Amino acid sequence: MSTPAPAAEDKPFKAKDFPKDLLAAQRKLVELYAALHAHQARLPWSREANDGWPDEPERWHRRGRPATTGWEAADAETYDRLWEDLRKAAEAVQGDEHWRLCKQHGVEGADLVAARQALKQAEGAVPAPKKDEPALDQDDVERAA
Numbered sequence: 001m002s003t004p005a006p007a008a009e010d011k012p013f014k015a016k017d018f019p020k021d022l023l024a025a026q027r028k029l030v031e032l033y034a035a036l037h038a039h040q041a042r043l044p045w046s047r048e049a050n051d052g053w054p055d056e057p058e059r060w061h062r063r064g065r066p067a068t069t070g071w072e073a074a075d076a077e078t079y080d081r082l083w084e085d086l087r088k089a090a091e092a093v094q095g096d097e098h099w100r101l102c103k104q105h106g107v108e109g110a111d112l113v114a115a116r117q118a119l120k121q122a123e124g125a126v127p128a129p130k131k132d133e134p135a136l137d138q139d140d141v142e143r144a145a
Helices: 020-041 073-094 097-104 110-119 138-144
Strands: none
Touching: 020 073, 020 110, 097 110
C-alpha cells in the first residue's frame, strides 16, 4: 500500500522553487533589458543635438565626443517605451508574491539575496537564443536583474 503524496501545504517551503509566473516575469525583464540595450547601441551618444568636444589628453577621464544631431523622434519614443516596460517588468519581479512568502517562511537577509540571485539563472528565467542571434551573456542577465 502506497502513501499518498503530501498536500501542497505539507511540503516544506523552498525559496528557490520559483513559481512559473515569477520565472516568466524574470524572462520578460531580461528580454526587455536586451531589447533596450540593443536599441541604445545603435543610437547616437546624445538624445539631443550636441556639438561634441575634443579629447582632453591631460584629463584621462574626459574623452572627446563627435557632434551629433541627436535621436530621431521614433527612436526616442521606442527608448521611452522600452524603459517604461522595463520598469514595469522589474516591479513585477520585485513585487512578486513569492518574495512575501519567502519572508513569511523565515527566508531573509543573505538567504533572501541568494534566492533573488538564483532567480536570475533559474531554468526558464533566461530566454533561449533565437536562431542566428547571440545568446545573452551573464553580464546581460546580471544587469537586467
